[in-house]
Amino acid sequence: NAGVTQTPxxxxxxxxxxxxxxxxQDMNHEYMSWYRQDPGMGLRLIHYSVGAGITDQGEVPxxxxxxxxxxxxxxxxxxxxxxxxxxxYFCASRLSGTGGRxxxxxxxxxxxxx
Amino acid sequence: xxxxxxxxxxxxxxxxxxxxxxxxxxxxxxxxxxFWYKQPPSRQMILVIRQEAYKQQNATENRFSVNFQKAAKxxxxxxxxxxxxxxxxxxxxxxxxxxxxxGNLIFGKGTKLxxxx
Numbered sequence: 119n120a121g122v123t124q125t126p127x128x129x130x131x132x133x134x135x136x137x138x139x140x141x142x143q144d145m146n147h148e149y150m151s152w153y154r155q156d157p158g159m160g161l162r163l164i165h166y167s168v169g170a171g172i173t174d175q176g177e178v179p180x181x182x183x184x185x186x187x188x189x190x191x192x193x194x195x196x197x198x199x200x201x202x203x204x205x206x207y208f209c210a211s212r213l214s215g216t217g218g219r220x221x222x223x224x225x226x227x228x229x230x231x232x
Numbered sequence: 233x234x235x236x237x238x239x240x241x242x243x244x245x246x247x248x249x250x251x252x253x254x255x256x257x258x259x260x261x262x263x264x265x266x267f268w269y270k271q272p273p274s275r276q277m278i279l280v281i282r283q284e285a286y287k288q289q290n291a292t293e294n295r296f297s298v299n300f301q302k303a304a305k306x307x308x309x310x311x312x313x314x315x316x317x318x319x320x321x322x323x324x325x326x327x328x329x330x331x332x333x334x335g336n337l338i339f340g341k342g343t344k345l346x347x348x349x
Binding site: 151219 | 236241265274275276277279282284323327335336337339340341342
């Protein structure tokens with residue numbers, strides 16, 4: 119198993135550009151989520167999905183869009199990048215329900231918006 | 233709303249000594265999980281230890297153990313025989329044992345642990 123994979127590892131964008139952060143998992147996990155990590159703030163939830171076709175907002179969803187067309191993939195779209203979106207982004211997945219005790223994280227994407 | 237508080241932004245420990253990282257949380261629920269994650273400079277989030285709230289026994293994983301005080305809503309991490317490789321950010325996290333939005337991980341702001349040789 120590859121676990122949770124994220125691409126790219128690093129990205130630099132100019133203000134106003136759009137891009138998609140890719141996330142995939144091969145563990146057949148129903149639940150997937152995106153977090154951002156900023157210095158001194160811990161990890162904050164952006165969006166999450168409890169299964170294909172079902173997504174919902176987390177704590178900091180503004181400026182981001184997600185979709186879940188398959189169980190494996192959960193891309194995060196930045197619609198019009200802003201310097202405030204400079205951060206490290208983590209994708210995570212787990213089984214749903216009481217069986218999903220452990221959440222698995224991808225290696226992260228460091229995004230810089232200039 | 234549930235919150236997780238780590239009151240120590242930075243901690244330092246001598247190699248081979250013991251250190252305790254503090255975490256408190258606020259919830260009105262009774263069925264939940266608590267976690268400690270380690271984040272080394274590589275950025276990878278590594279699960280250190282997990283505690284189910286219904287279990288009275290404190291979880292242990294080799295040199296890592298927790299002191300889970302459910303009534304006090306406290307969940308501290310003890311690292312024994314500290315090693316240079318333990319230097320990292322440590323995050324405390326909470327999750328309801330539940331589906332939907334309430335099943336999301338809530339993180340504290342982290343404690344940066346330094347280990348002195």
